[in-house]
Amino acid sequence: SQTIHQWPATLVQPVGSPLSLECTVEGTSNPNLYWYRQAAGRGLQLLFYSVGIGQISSEVPQNLSASRPQDRQFILSSKKLLLSDSGFYLCAWSRTISGSMNEQFFGPGTRLTVL
Amino acid sequence: LAKTTQPISMDSYEGQEVNITCSHNNIATNDYITWYQQFPSQGPRFIIQGYKTKVTNEVASLFIPADRKSSTLSLPRVSLSDTAVYYCLVGDTRGSTLGRLYFGRGTQLTVWP
Known part of the structure; x- marks a missing residue:
């Protein structure tokens, strides 16, 4: 069976500090990978998605970046965090099957607080 | 991607049927x-996915009229554990969307005892 892991679960960082959130998927190969952010009281905002190693597409211009160094590893980074980067960060994966809108499977999330 | 509109919040009581409607005119x-x-x-x-008419699984039913400009998620006999946010999404993995999903604010369903 497939599983998705995210770490850390919670993180408190000062403004201006760097960020690295990691997501890994097990039990599948060549998944589509996604990073979302959910600010307090808001819906999920798609940040990045990837269809393969080294292939990253950005949805929203910001001070965040993403990388996919391995097939089942997705990393979200920032060089300098802003207060507005606080939120609940979710990683998700889906199969690369054409046809109906593929189900996305979400990880447990990382709660980031920037002070 | 088609924009969706759904109520911000709904309240219900345990054991009732809840219907959440989503409009997607485009x-x-x-x-x-x-x-x-x-x-x-x-x-x-x-939870559930459909293209037209009616789809049912062990959790919910999805009703889609012929013009497909709206859809209704039906939750039978809700319990306290059904209190959650429900998102309606419309899209296609083929073509330029590449499986991206766009979540709005969803509908906050609160079930009361």
Whole structure:
């Protein structure tokens, strides 16, 4: 069976500090990978998605970046965090099957607080 | 991607049937309609997906009229544990969307005892 892991679960960082959130998927190969952010009281905002190693597409211009160094590893980074980067960060994966809108499977999330 | 509109919040009592309607006037021919459920501090979870008419699974039913400009998620006999945010999404993995999903604010369903 497939599983998705995210770490850390919670993180408190000062403004201006760097960020690295990691997501890994097990039990599948060549998944589509996604990073979302959910600010307090808001819906999920798609940040990045990837269809393969080294292939990253950005949805929203910001001070965040993403990388996919391995097939089942997705990393979200920032060089300098802003207060507005606080939120609940979710990683998700889906199969690369054409046809109906593929189900996305979400990880447990990382709660980031920037002070 | 088609924009969706759904109520911000709904209240119900245990044992009642809940119907959440989503409008998507600009739905495209290849678009499917999908509903997700999200509990606090968790990622969303797939509930049901459909293209037209009616789809039913062990959790919910999805009703889609012939013009497909709206859809209704039906939750039979809700319990307290059904309190969550429900998202309606419309899209197609083929073509330029590449499986991207766009979640709005969803509908906060609160079930009372």
